[in-house]
Amino acid sequence: MMNTIPGLPTGTVYGALLNFRREYALWEPRMKEAPYRAPPQAPVLYIKTANTFTASGNAIALPPGVNEVEVAASLGLVAGEGGTVAGALLYNDVSIPHESFYRPPVRFRNVDGFLGVGSAVLPLGDLEALPTLVLELRVNGVLRQRTALADLVRDVATLWTDVAAFQSMRPGDVMMVGTDCLEDGSRPRVRAGDAVDITAPGFASLVNHFVTEAA
Template sequence: MKHGRISYNGAVHQVTEDSGRVRLADGRLLQEGDFQWLPPVEVGTVFALGLNYADHARELAFKAPEVPLVFLKGPNTITGHNAKTRRPADATYMHYECELAVVIGKTGKNVAKADAMDIVAGYTVANDYAIRDYLENYYRPNLRVKNRDACTPLGPWLVDAADLPNPGALKLSTRVNGKTTQEGTTADMIFDIPTLIEYLSSFMTLNPGDVILTGTPEGLADVKPGDVIETEVENICCLVNTIVDDQTWFAPV
């Protein structure tokens, strides 16, 4: 089943997908445009993987990491489907990152790799934008790169883990204004989902609502204000987002 969250008539609603439409808990079906998409879960800690695809590491002329390269993101970074993301006027290269997002469903500490998938609630799609010229160094992506407001759209749907038995073999793709610019597969992740859960839970407790962004394959491209970006993961959903400039971002509502 696919689950989502929306803002409708001044309240937050849990919804499900019904033949491409949005169904409220009371059974009413809504049309796109009647509501605002929210991230499909109330996120807790967001873990983001750097260079978790070997082809992406080569693309950036970095050596692939020998242990997971993980950094944290604040809740201010997360926004929903069909939202806007700002490209600052001083940015010279801003790119998308299509990622499989793993949502934790049970509390876990010192979780063995063999048991790791038991604490996964489901999967959604993330687009973790980066401004490459803000990057300070390889090992510590700085706050301006990965913790800008609304720099990480998430959603629109969360697919139950039981409905996606093989998340390690999913196609990922990105389209900019309808043109495909990125293609890859989760089979090429350096550290798979069980490995990541075992690693993270070895030194900190994972809790329901925590999200692991598992990295992006090669195929980056600079995006500009006005570009419409579609990031899609096979059998999950397609996440749409629009880039805006400072004038639009800061305009009075």
């Protein structure tokens, strides 16, 4: 059943792994190890399932036993008719801290509510306007990370083209371009009581606060 809340995805949400240069460089030495023994030749994707969608302004609950989670700003491309990009939206990709980026565990990424979704899709007529975009992530009003799309391994247009080479993007599907890491390879972490605000020029702010899941 499709979501009817404005802004929430109506199709499948995909995310790209290892698509920022800093994180790719940190992982590149391990790409030569078993079982792959070589860098990936195509985009490495994962799925955020529908149970994760949380509209901007709503709370995201930490499940029992989890004291903190990682948060990450991302830009999502919303598919239109005929495999085109209809627009873009800000996302807060939440996960329980984990090490694997080759096969991201579903139980760490797809917890209920673990994808903050911006409130309004920005129509796009030209993907070439996006390479200079910078996303800012603040926790409790303090700037914790700036994510520049100029640092993508595959820029927005290339990622969309490369994914379309092996799968169709149906109207309403979303392709998140990836999330950057901090200098040490980690991502900003938050606890219950914290608020996260993600902004980018031209986009409505994405705000979520974090709470402890009710018993």
